[in-house]
Amino acid sequence: MGSQRDRAASRRHRHELGIRSQTLSSELGDGEGAGGEEAEGTRPAEIRTIWGTTVQLREVTNMFRDFLQHFTPSHRPPETHSLNEAEMHEPVYPALIRKMHEAEIYQLNVDAQNISAYPPAQGLYKQLVNYPQEVVPLLDYVLAGLYMEQHPDADMDLAGELRVRVYNLSSTTNMRDLNPDDMDKLVSVRGMLIRTSAVIPDMKRGFFRCMQCEWTTTVEIDKGVINEPRQCGNSACLQKDVIELVHNRSIFEDKQLSRLQETPEVIPDGQTPHTVTVVTHHELVDVGKPGDRVEITGIYRGEPVRTNPRTRTVQAIYRTYIDVVHIRRLGRSRAVVDQARDAGEGDSGGADGAGGGTQAFTASEEAEFRRWARDPRLFAIMARSLAPSIYEMEDVKRGVLLQLFGGVRKQFARAGAPRARGDINVLLVGDPGVSKSQMLSAVHGLAPRGIYTSGKGSSAVGLTAYVTRDPDTRQLVLESGALVLSDDGVCCIDEFDKMSDSTRSVLHEAMEQQTISVAKAGIIASLNARCSILAAANPVDSTWNRALSIVENINLPPTLVSRFDLVFIVLDSVDEAMDRRLARHIVGLYVDEPPAPAADELPLMSPERLTRYIAYARRHVHPVISDAAADALTHAYVDLRRMGRDSTAAASTSAAVHAAAPSGRVTATARQLESMIRMSEAHAKMRLSDSVDPVDVQEASRLMREALRESATDPRTGLIDLDLLNTGFAASDRRQLDAIKRETRSLASYHSWLERLNDQSYAPVPPRLFDQVIRELSTEGIVSLVGSGRNMVIVVKQSALAD
């Protein structure tokens, strides 16, 4: 069995990677010093293999040398590069080595895929993966040789410092699946660094001196131990136990122990995460910090648990760890990062930045998604799969789904143009006990990055960002709040209505500008908060009052409400057929074995699938609005606006005074058009389509109307009026307002205005309207106000009475 053989071999070569070059020079024979001149071809063609392996020294060195000198991007499959012809045939690595020299960075990142794609180096990749302990030092050695050739003036000592860092293996291993077969092989694992130790100086060469005769010797590290010489080596001395270690002449190297923990995506349901120890040396120390998601390429090793090193025993138990060859930091976000952002940040760890934070989508997965996307019932299937335990609320689910996909963020090229947000904000208002919170938590589970907060418990700083003093360094640091943390995700805010006003006010900026500005304690910053907001609120009197409009029902400033693209009102309405179905659904949950889904029922997508699908769509689909769709959008918008005008004739009877003037109802504003665009884009994304087509617009405008019908309907006239959302005053309110104002003005003197008004009018005058009248009258200079609240005294100005 191969795995046992190489494990055995590595016992002999159990030196730490950190000191690998020194050992190597002796293995390659005396004629070649580290970084010595090219010896190839001058020697008889003897085959030297590393004992116990199939690694042939000469062959490996030649192959890698050839690879470094002659590999060009043209060897890779063409679609992976977008280079021009000249660049395609330019060898990659000599240029990189030159850069190394200029930047004085003595490590070379080598993409393992390049090695396996380079035909002359056939077999090198396999040997590298199977015998990394032998092959990696050889690669270093070859690199040192080439480096010295290119830069003969370089310091000779450098040769020992040069490192080849291999990364991007064909497959990454799941931490859970690491097993004895992987021992001493090159593996690649992904995970999150959870702890890093302090930097430990690790002795790699001990310097010893005899206290009697000043005889000195050095001892290399062997199997992790430096064996102290027991006897003086000077033949004239030969004293025992007089050898002392001279610290400042010994050679140390940085070493760090870290722990890598599995990331949530790979943990099976109900299991706890696994961890593995990783050991980093030298330049790799402190590359990763706790909390970073990293991909580690390294050698999986075992080390005996030394219970009693003195006795001669078979040491049966080994602890495992990974000796790191390369660390690549992955994005910190959970699943999806917009492509645009990736390019801006750059890839700090990897050489060419291929692949971002996401797990790559496999071809089969992609095919599956495409298959889903072709299903005409796609939207319905997905809406059903979103929180399947929540019954009905089909339109709400659809709206939330579009929110998850999100529109396209637009940055206009022309200078000074604003950024248009692509995120869709949704507000759910409704009676208690209609699973609003459940919906929120379902979204929180699915969203690429989600933060769930409750309005009651959040403060303004908790949502935005706050400045604190770091306990260790006493420096001011900026801590991100929920909105900033959910940048590029969905921020779910429950109990939105119970938020304090000051907290809510910070949302104004976040929702339209998508930034959070902080100016305090010497820190002035503007942070990105490009998140969509899903909020849930209860009506003022805990249950929805049908006689009142939305603004009266929810105690939210209209300016804030208007920033939501979709406002859904979820009512606990009495509908016998629906109640019956709902009851059956609830009862059905209690049956131990759920009945097999009926044939005509829609198939369900599992939450994991759905998440992946959304991630895929968000990452790879960037639909552009087609001409047809643009037309459709224009039509839909005009239609929506016309809804205000068409019904004017019908409504005008109630407004006799304003018969000539339009009713002033507004059904759609530019904000609604923007929302519609975003939603159409989201719908196209869901279909994995690269263009927004009229179908998308249809669905978006349908949802829009649906939401508008519920939220912006004036309870008195039964007509949609967006002014209700934008200013809080419906057109009918306005007309009433005018009538009252006129009436008020005609009153000769002021004495309990309200009561008299009420006596006169056929319908009671709501105090809210009356207050507004008074305020407007005072700004018009007709009355002046003394005092405030109920005790307010209203004095009619004589000048006003005169006319």
Next chain:
Amino acid sequence: MVQDPSYGEELHLTIARVLNSETGEVRQRFSQYTDVDHSLEEGWEVDYSSTGNVFTEKEVAYCVSVPGQNQWAQLESTASIESALEALSITNTSPHTNGNVDSGDTADSGFEVASGLASKYPLPGENHTAALVKFYSPSAAPKASSVIDVVGIYELGYNSKSQESDEERKVLWPCIHAIYYTDIQLHNLVPSLPRLALSAYIARRDMCLSHLTLVLGGDELAAQYLLLHLLSKSVRVQDAKVGKFSLNLIGVPSCEKKQQQQQKEQSRRFNFNNLATKWIGDAIAQLVPCSVELPFELGLLNRSAFLPNAEHGDLKAGVLQLAPGTEIICDETCLHEGTLDEHGVRNLHALQTSILEQTVTYLYPFQPIDISTNLRILVLSTGKSILQNDCDVYLADTAVRFFAKIQSGTSVDMQPLDPMHTEQIRQYLELARCLDFNIPKDVSDIISSEYADSRRCAHKNGEQMMTQEDLALTVTVARLISISKGQDVLDLASWREACTLEQYRKERATKAKSARPASGGEPSS
């Protein structure tokens, strides 16, 4: 119980080739199911380069005795094994089979045997045993907080995780090399479960009910709900948890603050100091295999950790890391004014989450993980509880007086339950809980139309409408009533019974709510 399923991984040289450098003789050493190093005689050496060496991987899990396991369940399940163990004298070199995790035997040779780390046991201050269980097929390792039965080889060995200091190195840990293990449920701890006929269920139900009525001072309604609560278990259906039935008994007299302060210094152990709650706690402990008492004293809430926490390396147990099926009895009567710090708030929030969602969050660094659990939570409070429960039951006045009497220290004469009856009730509870359940189509149709009708009526009369939650609760009650009678199919009679029961409960609640503020002195939130 498996406290930490990924306590560590070990590679193990199962078959080692040893070589005699003088004679060239080769032998093999086997060390499956043991951690003890083979000592080699002079001249022999391990041939690490040999192809005959075989490595295996094993997964180490940290197991503790089942937290909250009541005395009677312990006795029954381990009596036979313990006596068997006594017959075999365990030393640290001779392996013996052993059937259960909890068996501590001291070895000689100057080493101490570890009795478990306090931080890895959910209940602080409680005596327990711990052992490292090593699984040789890591893919099949058990899940966190599950209860397992292990057959394996017992050995005293080293804990590879605590090797930092010399003192720790001297501590030997009980290790079990698992040859075979199976997941068990708590009802496996109840001895000799018979099969019951339908009529037997009803007889035992009556017996149980009358016993609980006595315990609750003659309050039959509360006793019914308590019975239903004891029979509940949560099941995951799609993405919702169904069947959970946390109960809040309201009206238990509150504990004197003075009394509490005396006890404050005593210990960190979770014990009820209120005699009235203690009474209920003890009665329940007699009936279910595992129950945990959780007094809401500010000090305890602020100090103890409810959630398992791995942020500092090792997975430390939290109070809520309990075996599925454990009963938690929360005593809110000893909660008084004071400051609940951030820690305490988090603890209460964790408890609330496990009531509502039946999940416990394991705080792994940077990524908390929700693991679903199955805990029955009973809250005893004076006024309405600060926790939101599935079902609130106000105790009848007779019961309130009964508990006030207990609390004042007067002895109550109640006939101790016949041991045979106790055993029968225990069996009944566990058996009934495991029953499958189904709602036939016709009953479900009736339920649906009743629901729709009641909503229509309520809407017409302007009354409070029945909500989804109300319906769900009533269906849960109906389900529990049905299985309490040993029926696995819901019939109309049980559904009607559930409706009536709910009706009574609500009436009592409205009466109590209107009466209590008037009587004064009762804190109600």
